Amino acid sequence: MRESVQAEVMMSFLVSEELSFRIPVELRYETSDPYAVRLTFHLPGDAPVTWAFGRELLIDGVGRPCGEGDVRIAPVDREVLGEVLIRLQVGCDQALFRSSAPPLVAFLDRTDKLVPLGQEGALADFDAHLDEALDRILAEEQSAG
Secondary structure (H helix, E strand, C coil): CCCCCEEEEEEEECCCCCCCEEEEEEEEEEEECHHHEEEECCCCCCCEEEEEHHHHHHHHHHHHCECCCCCCEEEEECCCCCCCEEEEECEEEEEEEEEEEEHHHHHHHHHHHHHCCCCCHHHHHHHHHHHHHHHHHHHHHHCCC
């Protein structure tokens, strides 16, 4: 059975120190991929852009700076659960978003009610999906090689 949790939050897209604008961001969590959350950014004039990364990274990033590489998340102020910065990077290009922390925490709480943190591996569908994906990748590599 495929179940999901969705929410929409408004985030500030920080273009520069002088320029930012608010955009809707869809948060999505599905039991078919229990380790990941998906954020779909609806930028004006562009097609929506979706990023998937570890749910645990988002959980940790609300309270302390974390992440390496393409996704980094940190609270604006570690002493107050107020706002969170999400930095996404592809090569030299990066985008910085600022979100209020409470809607993220509410979303994460709902994901935890659906699949408690640490219980992701107990989902049989995920294991079957992973096996299918690995078989497909191996088949593609063999046919290409």
